[in-house]
Amino acid sequence: MIKAHLKRIENYQILTSKSNLLLVDIHYAESNLAKPVIIFSHGFKSFKNWGALDLIADYFASMGYIFLKFNHSHNGTTHDAPAIISDSEKFGNNTIELELNDLEAVIDLCLLNDLDELKINSEAIYLMGHSRGGSNSIIKASENKHIKKLITWAAFNDYEKTWNRFYDMDEWKKQGVNYRENKKTAENLPVYYSLYENFLKYKERFNIKHAVEKLEIPMLAIHGIDDEFIPYEEAIQLKKWNKNIDINILPYTSHNFGSSHPYTKNTLSDDIRIVCDESIKFLQE
Numbered sequence: 001m002i003k004a005h006l007k008r009i010e011n012y013q014i015l016t017s018k019s020n021l022l023l024v025d026i027h028y029a030e031s032n033l034a035k036p037v038i039i040f041s042h043g044f045k046s047f048k049n050w051g052a053l054d055l056i057a058d059y060f061a062s063m064g065y066i067f068l069k070f071n072h073s074h075n076g077t078t079h080d081a082p083a084i085i086s087d088s089e090k091f092g093n094n095t096i097e098l099e100l101n102d103l104e105a106v107i108d109l110c111l112l113n114d115l116d117e118l119k120i121n122s123e124a125i126y127l128m129g130h131s132r133g134g135s136n137s138i139i140k141a142s143e144n145k146h147i148k149k150l151i152t153w154a155a156f157n158d159y160e161k162t163w164n165r166f167y168d169m170d171e172w173k174k175q176g177v178n179y180r181e182n183k184k185t186a187e188n189l190p191v192y193y194s195l196y197e198n199f200l201k202y203k204e205r206f207n208i209k210h211a212v213e214k215l216e217i218p219m220l221a222i223h224g225i226d227d228e229f230i231p232y233e234e235a236i237q238l239k240k241w242n243k244n245i246d247i248n249i250l251p252y253t254s255h256n257f258g259s260s261h262p263y264t265k266n267t268l269s270d271d272i273r274i275v276c277d278e279s280i281k282f283l284q285e
Contacts, residue, residue, distance in 0.1 A: 005030050006061050006062060008025060008061075009024075009025065009026040011024075011025065011079075011082060013079075014106070016073060016105040017104070017105065018073075018101050020098070020102065021073065022070050022073055022105060022106065023071045023079060024106060024109065025048055025069050026066065026067070026068050026115070026118065027057035027058055027068075027069075028061050028065075028118060029061050031064075033119060034121040035065060035066050035121055036064070036125070036126060036283070037120055037121065038065050038066070038067045038068065038126050038127075039069075039103070039107060039125065040056075040057070040068065040128045040133070041070075041099075041103055041133030041136055041137055042071075042072070042129075042130060042133050043132045043133045044132045045085065045180065045182065046131075046133075047075055047077050048070055048083075050261050051256065051259035051261045052259045052269070055267070055272075056268065056272065056276060059273075060276065063280050065283075068109075070102070070106050072098070073102050074090050074091065074093060074094035074098050074099075075094065076088060076090055076091030076094075076182075088187065088190055091189050091190070091191075092190035092192045094191075095195055095199075096136065096139075096195070097201075099132075100136055103136060107140075107146060111125075125147055125148060126151065126283060127140060127141050127149075128153070129151075129152055130153040131154050131155060131229070131230065132155075133155075134221075135157070135159065138150065138208055138211050138212060141215060142210075142212075142215055143211075148217055149217055149282070150217060150218070150219040150220070151219070151220045151283075152220070152221045152222065152235075153223075153257070153279075154222070154223055154227055154230055155235070156208075157209065157212075157237055158208055158234075159199055160199065163196065167191075169196075175193075176192060177191065178191045178193075179191070212242045212245070213242055218244070218282070218285070219246065220246045220278070221239075221245060221246070222248045223235035224252075224254050225249055225253060226251075226252055226254050227253070235247055236249070246282060248278050250271070254271075257274075257275050258270070258271035259271075259272055
C-alpha cells in the first residue's frame with residue numbers, strides 16, 4: 001500500500017465524439033512515477049458514486065493505481081446532481097452504443113495524458129466494470145488495442161438473453177417502453193424499446209461470446225455464487241469460450257458484493273475487500 005497522500009479530481013468534464021458531456025472522478029496517490037490506470041464502468045441503474053465506489057476507488061489508488069470512474073451520459077443523472085437518477089427521459093433513451101462511446105472517450109482521456117498533475121502509464125490501461133458495465137468492458141476490450149487487462153465483476157454474457165430474463169419482450173415491443181423501479185425515488189424509470197432496436201442494429205458488434213473468443217489480453221471474471229440477478233454460471237461460460245480467462249466464483253456473495261446505496265460505512269465490507277484484493281492480485285501478475 002502506498003503511503004503517499006491520496007487525491008481526487010471530481011466531476012472532471014469531457015466530451016464524447018457524440019457531443020455528450022461526461023463527468024469523471026479520478027482517484028490517485030501523489031507520486032512522480034507513472035502509474036497504471038483502471039477505468040471503471042458502472043452498471044444499470046447506477047452511477048459513479050453508487051454504494052462503496054468512492055472507497056473502492058481510494059483503495060485502488062492506495063495500491064498504486066490511477067482509478068477513473070464516470071457517469072454514463074444517459075444513466076439518468078445530471079451534471080448538477082451526479083449522484084441521483086433524476087432525468088428519466090435521458091435514462092430511457094440510453095443504448096449500448098452510447099455507453100461504449102462514453103467508455104471510448106474516457107480511454108481517450110487517458111491516452112491524451114494532458115492532466116499535468118497525473119503521471120499516467122498509457123501502456124498500462126485496464127478496464128473494470130460491474131454488471132452491465134463489465135459486459136460493456138468486454139466488448140470495448142475486444143475492440144481497443146490500448147487495453148492491456150480486463151476485469152469484470154458480476155457481468156452477464158449476453159445482452160439479449162438478459163433482457164429476455166427481465167422483460168416480456170413482446171409486450172416491450174408492443175408498448176414501446178418497459179419500466180424499472182428507482183428505489184431511491186420510488187419512480188418508475190422508462191426503458192424504451194429503442195435500446196433493443198439499437199442492439200439489433202449492431203448485434204454482431206455486441207455479441208459478447210464473439211468478443212470473448214477473440215480476446216488476447218488477460219481477463220479475470222469475478223462473480224458471487226449467490227448473485228440474485230446474474231447467475232454465476234454466466235461467468236463460468238466465459239472460460240468455455242476462451243480458456244485463457246481466469247474465473248473466481250466467490251461463495252455466499254450477492255450481485256453487489258454486500259454493497260448498497262447509500263453506503264454508510266467508512267471501510268470496505270469483507271466481500272468488497274476480497275473482490276478488490278483478488279482484482280489487484282490479478283493486475284499485479
